[in-house]
Amino acid sequence: MNCYKRFAHIYDDLINEDIDYGTWCLKILNLCQILNVKKQDYLDLACGTGNMTEKIAPHFQNSWAVDLSNEMLSEADEKLRNKRLKINLICEDISKLKLNRQFDLITCCLDSTNYLLEEKSLENYFRGVFNHLNSNGIFIFDINSYYKITSILSNNTYTYDDEKITYIWENYLEDEIVDMYLTFFIKCKDVYRRFDEHHRERAYKCKTIEYALKNCGLNIIGKFDNYQDKNVTDTSERIVYVVNKHTK
Incomplete structure (x- = not known):
């Protein structure tokens, strides 16, 4: 599959017309405050050109960002350097995470989870998140809905x-x-x-996502329609999950 190569150089020109990263960031940071998330270590998965990383990283002491595309990471590196943000950028498959540390907040935005085509890869991804999430940390991700x-x-x-x-x-x-x-x-x-x-x-049905989360030791603490304070409906187009580690 040929994706996010030359497209990386024009990605922001197209996506910024459709995605309100500022609103998404405010929602995520508000959830961190409500849930008393420590703002020490942040990890952005499938970071792309670093749009979400750029907005959330300044609120954390240390930040990492992962993407599978070298071209997208190159764009992110230039953008983050221009903002004088020191971010650890890593080229890695999000279903094969091996960063040897844990994080207070992990995000994976803009339907990157849908790019995992096999349920086995989906579970490996969620297990990787579990292994990299602090006991009091949260994981926020979204999917393009089945609808x-x-x-x-x-x-x-x-x-x-x-x-x-x-x-x-x-x-x-x-x-x-x-x-x-x-x-x-x-x-x-x-x-x-x-x-x-x-x-x-x-296209993942909610029951498939939620079964995989539970099977990987992750507990759903919030579920929203497109980073808004709205319940998910049958015609929601973007579904946002907020999860933490399951506590016995």
């Missing part, structure tokens, strides 16, 4: 066009996995340069 992937993304085509970037986004859904084929045309002086990316996400 969004199967009813909205599904077998649809989307287009985008402005003065600098044009793309065609074609989706094909089969066996609860959506294959997303993106063709980009980027304006460089008077010439448009093309590149292609292929992304895959799995």
Whole structure:
């Protein structure tokens, strides 16, 4: 699968129009305050270009960020350095975490969990989080809902066009996995340069996510609709989970 390579260089130009990272950050930090989370060590999983890392890291003494794409980490490194933030950036698969330390807050935002296509990988990911989470720490992550992937993304085509970037986004859904084929045309002086990316996400039902969390020793303490104080419904598109280690 070819994803988050050349796309990394234009990622922020596209995503910042749709995602309110400031609101997400405020919700996460508010949850930390309510739950008395110690603001010592923070870990951002699938950090991408570091948008969430940039906003949350200043509130913690030490911060780490993990992503599988070297290209995304390169963008994150430049951004965080420009903000004079000292972050430990690590290229690693989130389903194979081996950082040899524990954290007070772990986040994994913007449906990165859906990129884990096998339930075994999902459980390995949750076990890794369990092993890296302090006893009083919390893990906050979100997923594209089953409804969004199967009813909205599904077998649809989307287009985008402005003065600098044009793309065609074609989706094909089969066996609860959506294959997303993106063709980009980027304006460089008077010439448009093309590149292609292929992304895959799995539609997980809540019961599958919640069974895996429980099986890995993680306890759900909060569940929200898109980082808002709203209950999840059958038509929620982004579901946010707040979990901690299960206490006997």
